[in-house]
Structure formats: structure tokens, C-alpha cells
Amino acid sequence: MAAFILRRVNHNMIRTFSTCVPLGIRNASLRRPLAQVEPLSRMYARNLSVVPRVAKGQKKQNETQVGKEAYNKVNEASSAEDLLDVVSKHQLDGNVSAFAVSQLNRYCNNKEMSREDVRNDPRFEQLCQVIEQKVIYLSPSSLVASLRNLTYLGVKSGEHLIQSLELEIRFRLRKLSFQQLTSLAVFYVNFCKNESQQGLMDEINKMLELRWTEIDSAWTLLQLMERVAHSSPLLMEKLEDKALQMAESMESEDMSRVALALSKSNRRTLPLLRALAYHVLHRHKELGLQTMWNFTYAFAKLNFYHSQLMEKIQGELLQKVPDSTPYMIATFAWAFSYNKYLDKPLFDAMSQYIVSNISHFKQLRICSIIISYARLNYQPSGDFFEKLLTDFDFSALSSDKLVDVVWSLVILQQASAEFISHVLASQHLEKLPDGTSYQIQMTRQKLLHINTAAKLEQPDYTGPFLPDDFMKPADSLINPGRENESLSPSLNAVMQSLAKAIGGDKYIRTNVFTPYGYTIDAEFLVDSKLTPLPINDYKTFYLPEDDTKQEVPEDAYRIAVINWEYNKYCQNSKQLLGRYTMTKRHLIVTTTGKVTNTGKLVMSPLLVPYYEWNDLKSDWQKTAYIKEKLQKTVKSDA
Numbered sequence: 001m002a003a004f005i006l007r008r009v010n011h012n013m014i015r016t017f018s019t020c021v022p023l024g025i026r027n028a029s030l031r032r033p034l035a036q037v038e039p040l041s042r043m044y045a046r047n048l049s050v051v052p053r054v055a056k057g058q059k060k061q062n063e064t065q066v067g068k069e070a071y072n073k074v075n076e077a078s079s080a081e082d083l084l085d086v087v088s089k090h091q092l093d094g095n096v097s098a099f100a101v102s103q104l105n106r107y108c109n110n111k112e113m114s115r116e117d118v119r120n121d122p123r124f125e126q127l128c129q130v131i132e133q134k135v136i137y138l139s140p141s142s143l144v145a146s147l148r149n150l151t152y153l154g155v156k157s158g159e160h161l162i163q164s165l166e167l168e169i170r171f172r173l174r175k176l177s178f179q180q181l182t183s184l185a186v187f188y189v190n191f192c193k194n195e196s197q198q199g200l201m202d203e204i205n206k207m208l209e210l211r212w213t214e215i216d217s218a219w220t221l222l223q224l225m226e227r228v229a230h231s232s233p234l235l236m237e238k239l240e241d242k243a244l245q246m247a248e249s250m251e252s253e254d255m256s257r258v259a260l261a262l263s264k265s266n267r268r269t270l271p272l273l274r275a276l277a278y279h280v281l282h283r284h285k286e287l288g289l290q291t292m293w294n295f296t297y298a299f300a301k302l303n304f305y306h307s308q309l310m311e312k313i314q315g316e317l318l319q320k321v322p323d324s325t326p327y328m329i330a331t332f333a334w335a336f337s338y339n340k341y342l343d344k345p346l347f348d349a350m351s352q353y354i355v356s357n358i359s360h361f362k363q364l365r366i367c368s369i370i371i372s373y374a375r376l377n378y379q380p381s382g383d384f385f386e387k388l389l390t391d392f393d394f395s396a397l398s399s400d401k402l403v404d405v406v407w408s409l410v411i412l413q414q415a416s417a418e419f420i421s422h423v424l425a426s427q428h429l430e431k432l433p434d435g436t437s438y439q440i441q442m443t444r445q446k447l448l449h450i451n452t453a454a455k456l457e458q459p460d461y462t463g464p465f466l467p468d469d470f471m472k473p474a475d476s477l478i479n480p481g482r483e484n485e486s487l488s489p490s491l492n493a494v495m496q497s498l499a500k501a502i503g504g505d506k507y508i509r510t511n512v513f514t515p516y517g518y519t520i521d522a523e524f525l526v527d528s529k530l531t532p533l534p535i536n537d538y539k540t541f542y543l544p545e546d547d548t549k550q551e552v553p554e555d556a557y558r559i560a561v562i563n564w565e566y567n568k569y570c571q572n573s574k575q576l577l578g579r580y581t582m583t584k585r586h587l588i589v590t591t592t593g594k595v596t597n598t599g600k601l602v603m604s605p606l607l608v609p610y611y612e613w614n615d616l617k618s619d620w621q622k623t624a625y626i627k628e629k630l631q632k633t634v635k636s637d638a
Helices: 002-020 024-028 042-051 053-076 081-089 096-108 115-120 122-133 141-150 162-176 178-187 195-210 218-227 233-249 250-264 270-282 289-301 309-323 325-337 344-356 363-376 385-386 399-411 417-424 436-459 488-503 576-591 621-635
Strands: 510-513 519-526 557-564 604-609
Touching: 053 081, 053 096, 053 344, 081 096, 081 122, 096 115, 096 141, 115 122, 115 250, 122 141, 122 162, 122 385, 122 576, 141 162, 162 195, 162 363, 178 195, 178 218, 195 233, 218 250, 233 250, 250 270, 270 309, 270 488, 270 576, 289 309, 289 325, 289 519, 309 344, 325 344, 325 363, 344 363, 344 385, 363 385, 399 417, 399 436, 399 576, 417 436, 436 576, 488 519, 488 557, 488 621, 557 576, 557 621, 604 621
Parallel strands: 557 604
Antiparallel strands: 510 519, 519 557
């Protein structure tokens, strides 16, 4: 490499010196004494009369003519073999050789010749030698194309030819047009492996960061956002600014691809997302199926919800469901569920499509659809689940994925004894990983929900159940994601009003995670006259035995307070999401109105939905609301 750099620098110095020094000095003997040297004006005039200017121009014209003929021969070759014959019979310059390599790569892409056969052909080696010898004379486009095509043909990055091309690109990086720079970046970002190549990629990114204002088309912007920007966060910021400027003039399809590129980079840039949604809505044009898919997937992944755009997509998608593919239907269901957007006519149409084309749905996509439906608590009509679960293969799913599917069926009250027994069996439990990670805790919590449902909603189910030690609260079985979570403003206001309503914080236990898998925002004890009891002075059936504490009076009620905030409901609706519907259902089913120590979940739920709480303005109204709710809860359980 050092020898190549030195040779190139020497060549440039000689070429510069030979073009700058007058012609007379080049012909004059340098050994002549200084006194014998002719004046420069006389030498210049004498040499002009000896060497006419036309000769140099004629030589260049002849070379150009030869280059055109060679280019035409390469372009007229109908196959890779014909092209290699042209290479062996004609003398090609650097640019024509680069074009020949490009044609060879095209033939290989069309499967007319294998890349290995091309690399082993001596005529291809001849092409490579010409390119290496003429590397400093290659045009910028030929230089970039040669590096790209040779890499695609399988020439290794450690070869001297590739290193020569990379070094020449370093020297000319500032002289490349922005289009050439984009083409180079799009290709090179996936092929830079060693430290030197990564350094060149960093330089390319810096040039793009400096010249981002030269982007003049949506195609260039999308190429950089989709394929290059992930390697440079600063470049992504510049591209987001450019996308914000160009959003008004972009087509809907291009805007959806911008949103998709943001989702792949996990960049939730709200000004840009809002601008994209605004301009799509004001186009008043029908959206294509792929465009709607891009928007719904990107918005779901970025947790960005735009009600007007979702309504537009829902209305147009309803007419195009028959034209969709199984993959699109499964993705639409997933995206709408994560956006918490439920439109029953649309989901009915998708369910009908699934039933009609059930043979085209793989089991993993069926599982994804079940989980999506459970998230929204959507219940299709008819024998939908029977057709979906026919010939279900338990062995095709991992242990945690199977738990997710059965848990979703429990939410929808569609889980059979076969599914429940499979996940609660000791053989399946042994496959579950140990640890305290969030994902592992969520799986254990779902198993507790399944076990609770088996006891409450499956009267004919005889087992197996989870072992007793699995159901005891432990340091490794905590409420996932809530242990370090601060109270939300809404929950904090509810807790303050609750404390005022029953006489103080000493009567309340907050953030209660029961061994049945449900998290309760607060619990407290009251007797039949609604007099609060200090909860920490009495035994709790789901906590370890403590002889220092008193037995709970038989006429006492254990009240479970659950604050249903806005994020626990479907968008613009009073319908709870699936898992919270199951929580409410199980709490109501298990309520007996009395506290017992039999090990059953016997709590009277005091539910506080957001749409009722937000209408209360003063502290007095909130306290009175809690007292009224408490009276209704105890009265209903009496």
C-alpha cells in the first residue's frame, strides 16, 4: 500500500511538472551551463514552430475514436463469453474496462455465467490489470462502478486492486457528485469490514453530513434513510430535517417509506411523523395497499397514533381486504392491536378473509393473529377459533411463545383443557428459562393467569396445576416493570383521595402483586360498618404466615382498588384491552364479599375508570366519589 501511494504521488508530481514547464526547457539539455540557456521567450517560439499544436489534438482524437470503438464492441456483446472474447482481442482503456466489468456483473446476475467462472478466467484478470494500471485515469462514475461491480463479483477486499480503488476514492471523495456519493454509500455500507474500510465509510458519511442540502429528489432521500443512515445518527438527523422540508412535495408512497425508515431506526421524531400524517390526509388521494401497510406498521412500532389517519386507512382498507396477502393481514392485525385501534367491521372482514384462506396461513401467523385479537379483546363470530386451531402443532412453538398463545386464548375464553394442561404440565415448566429478566417474569406472570383461569373458568378441568412453590411471592416473582416505576399523576390523585376517604395512609397497602398474577394498585380492609382496619396489623392470605399479626375479622371486606387509566382502553373507546378485561373478570368471579384464609382470591374490586375520574374537578368531588364507590362495592357483596 505504501509503495502504491508513493508511486501515485511521484506520477502526479511528474505529470504536473511536465505540464507546467515550458516545452523548450523540456527539450533543452539540463546539463548546459546557465549562461548558455536561451531566453524563455525565444525557446518557446522556436519549439512552437517545431511541434505543432494539432499533433497533440489529433492524438487525443485518435484515442477517443479507439475508445468508442472498444466501447461499442463491449456493448454489442450478447453474452459473457462474447464479452470476454472482445477483451482478449481489443485493447481497452480504463473506463471501457470498467464498463466491461459492469456488463459481466449483469450477466452473472442473469445466471448466464457463474461468478466463480468469471474470476478464474484469465481474460477477467486482464481486465483487472487494466483497471489497476489506469486507476488514476478512471472517471468518477467508472471508479465507483468498478469498486461496486468487482465486489459483487467476489473479488476479496484484501486484493491489491480493491485497495487501489478505495485509495483513489479517498483522494477524489470531495470531487464526487452527490449522486455518485450516494451510490457509493448505499453499496459500501454493507461491505466495509476491516478498519481501513470502516474509516472510508466514516469519511463518506461525513461528506454526506456536510452536503445533505444537495438532496434534490425523494429517491435519493429514501436511499440514504433506508440503507445508509443507520450507520450515522448525525446523518439521520440531517435527513429527517430534509424530509420535513420535502414532505409537502412527496408522494404518499414515499412518505410511507420515510415513516418505515424511521421505524427501522427506532427514531420517534414527532414533528416529522405529524407532518407526514398531515400531508397524507390533505392529498385526498386513495392510498395503495402497500402504503397503508407501511404507515400502520411504522406507527405501531413507534407507538405513534394519529386518529384521522387511522380512520382514513381503516375506511380504505376495508374495501381492499380481499386483495391483501396472508402476511399483510397478520401484520395489519398486529399493527392495529399495538395502536390499540379496534374497528369491528374491519376486523370482521379480516376474520372472514382468514377463514376463507386458512390453508395459506402458517401456524406462526395464526399465533400472531390470536395474540393480536386478545390484545384488543376482539371476539370473532362463529367457529373462527375452531378452524384456526385445527391440527395445532405444539412442538412447532418455543415454550414462551406457546405460553403467549394459550394466555391469549384464556383472555378470549377460548382455551381448551388440552391447551391449558400442556403449558401447566411439569414437562413444559422444565423448559422455561430461569432468571429475573423482564421477559422471563412476564412469562411466569402469564402462567399464573392461566392457572387462575383453569380454577375459575374451567369447572371440568382436573389438572395439572402450577406447584404451590411457584405461586408463592418471591424476589424473583415481582410485578414486571413496576418495581421502580413512579406513580402516574392520575394514580397519585386516586391514592390521595382514597387516603382522605378512609382516614389515612396507614390503612392502605399499595402496588400489591398477588400470587395469582394480578397487580392491584392498592388494597385495604373495612368492616361491615365501613370502618377501616390497619391492614398491616392483620394477616394476609397470600403473604407468608406471621404469628405476630391478628386474624382478619369474619365480617371484614378486603377491597382491591384498580385505577383504569386511558392507556388500558382501546383508542377513543370505553372498551378495556384484553388483559385488563380478564383481570376484571377474574376479580368479579372470585369475589365472595368476605375475607377467608382458604387461599382463594377473594377481593372486592373498586374500579376507577379514567372517563369517570377525569370528570371530577375538586378534591371534595374525588373523595365523595371514592366513598360512594366503596359503599356500592360493599353493598353488592353483602
